Amino acid sequence: MRTQVGIVGAGPAGLMLSHLLHQRGVDSVVVDLRGRQEIEETIKAGILEQGTVDLLRQTGLGDRMNRDGFVHHGINLAFSGGIHRINLYELTGGRSVMVYAQHEVLIDLIAKRLADGGDLRFGVSDTQVEGLETEQSTIRFTHEGEQQTLECDFVIGADGSRTYSRFLIPEGTIRKDFFRQYPFAWFGILAEAPPSSDELIYAHSERGFVLISTRSPSVQRMYFQCDPATNIDDWPDDRIWEEFDARLSPSGTGVTPGPIFRKDVLQFRSFVCEPMQYGRLFLAGDAAHTVPPTGAKGMNLAIADVHVLDRALGAYYSSKDTGLLDAYTQTALRRIWRGQWFSFWMTSMLHRFSDATDFDLRRQLAELELVTSSPTAAKNLAENYVGLPLT
Numbered sequence: 001m002r003t004q005v006g007i008v009g010a011g012p013a014g015l016m017l018s019h020l021l022h023q024r025g026v027d028s029v030v031v032d033l034r035g036r037q038e039i040e041e042t043i044k045a046g047i048l049e050q051g052t053v054d055l056l057r058q059t060g061l062g063d064r065m066n067r068d069g070f071v072h073h074g075i076n077l078a079f080s081g082g083i084h085r086i087n088l089y090e091l092t093g094g095r096s097v098m099v100y101a102q103h104e105v106l107i108d109l110i111a112k113r114l115a116d117g118g119d120l121r122f123g124v125s126d127t128q129v130e131g132l133e134t135e136q137s138t139i140r141f142t143h144e145g146e147q148q149t150l151e152c153d154f155v156i157g158a159d160g161s162r163t164y165s166r167f168l169i170p171e172g173t174i175r176k177d178f179f180r181q182y183p184f185a186w187f188g189i190l191a192e193a194p195p196s197s198d199e200l201i202y203a204h205s206e207r208g209f210v211l212i213s214t215r216s217p218s219v220q221r222m223y224f225q226c227d228p229a230t231n232i233d234d235w236p237d238d239r240i241w242e243e244f245d246a247r248l249s250p251s252g253t254g255v256t257p258g259p260i261f262r263k264d265v266l267q268f269r270s271f272v273c274e275p276m277q278y279g280r281l282f283l284a285g286d287a288a289h290t291v292p293p294t295g296a297k298g299m300n301l302a303i304a305d306v307h308v309l310d311r312a313l314g315a316y317y318s319s320k321d322t323g324l325l326d327a328y329t330q331t332a333l334r335r336i337w338r339g340q341w342f343s344f345w346m347t348s349m350l351h352r353f354s355d356a357t358d359f360d361l362r363r364q365l366a367e368l369e370l371v372t373s374s375p376t377a378a379k380n381l382a383e384n385y386v387g388l389p390l391t
Contacts, residue, residue, distance in 0.1 A: 049387025
């Protein structure tokens with residue numbers, strides 16, 4: 001087989017890049033270890049920045065999102081017995097966020113690529129990439145019991161946090177990994193219940209952080225801070241609702257309970273790989289970086305990566321100009337590290353750390369009071385939450 005761009009990974013980064021390249025007339029093949037059903041049923045939250053929403057709409061992917069997504073013009077910060085709204089729309093000159101789950105975006109992308117005749121190979125195994133330092137790279141894999149070789153000009157490593165492609169960049173001599181593990185996790189639930197709030201609630205309490213989000217008019221997604229070693233079997237439904245109530249009631253808010261049909265524990269870590277390119281290999285999305293979910297930056301950073309890659313590859317195929325490809329790491333990392341800062345800042349402002357003192361608690365509350373009382377501080381939060389423009 002022969003294609004122009006071989007993409008390892010059918011997540012948001014890989015599928016979106018394939019879609020954008022198709023619109024430029026650039027061929028690609030996407031391969032993934034997982035089956036289509038597994039990809040489409042892997043539940044992850046989805047808060048889409050304004051730039052991500054605009055890009056999906058502009059490229060023909062907005063129909064279901066426009067119908068089923070929830071536009072949020074603000075978020076709420078709950079602390080010290082009160083709840084305070086950050087008006088994203090007014091503070092950013094008319095920008096907002098869209099609540100639309102990541103797996104729904106993937107369903108839309110897969111359907112669109114297949115409708116456009118895209119070559120998606122699900123359920124592959126034994127993937128190997130060779131020839132990255134030559135002008136002709138290859139991706140070897142087994143698909144439906146048959147060994148196959150894909151020749152391509154470029155390889156895109158978009159295979160998520162459990163990546164194979166990242167380790168193709170030699171560690172130490174070329175690749176440097178930056179990593180931070182947080183001393184807590186999130187206990188997440190999906191529940192059959194009406195929304196507890198019209199907009200997201202980020203709550204700081206002495207018992208730990210809470211996030212109240214939504215998934216649909218009848219399904220809600222909620223989280224509370226927990227120990228990383230938490231066993232979900234130790235948390236029956238009644239205990240979960242009691243914990244939400246204990247953390248939220250001091251601020252005068254609460255949740256509407258209902259049957260819980262999914263529970264999981266989400267680990268917290270930050271990671272960045274530098275550089276994000278090596279020879280004919282370019283990394284995108286979680287293969288190159290991960291962030292805590294507090295700032296809602298994960299999928300948005302992946303989309304931003306491939307927005308840069310799409311323009312760079314477009315310049316190469318239209319005029320053999322390699323300038324944007326050469327600058328890919330530098331260009332992408334400016335936004336990535338900004339996203340890392342914002343995610344760390346939101347996380348450290350709202351969560352209780354195990355070694356925190358009374359001084360740390362008072363400092364957090366002072367910071368929350370600043371953000372909710374100073375227009376300048378609130379504008380800083382709002383602009384980063386809705387996302388930098390995709391330029």
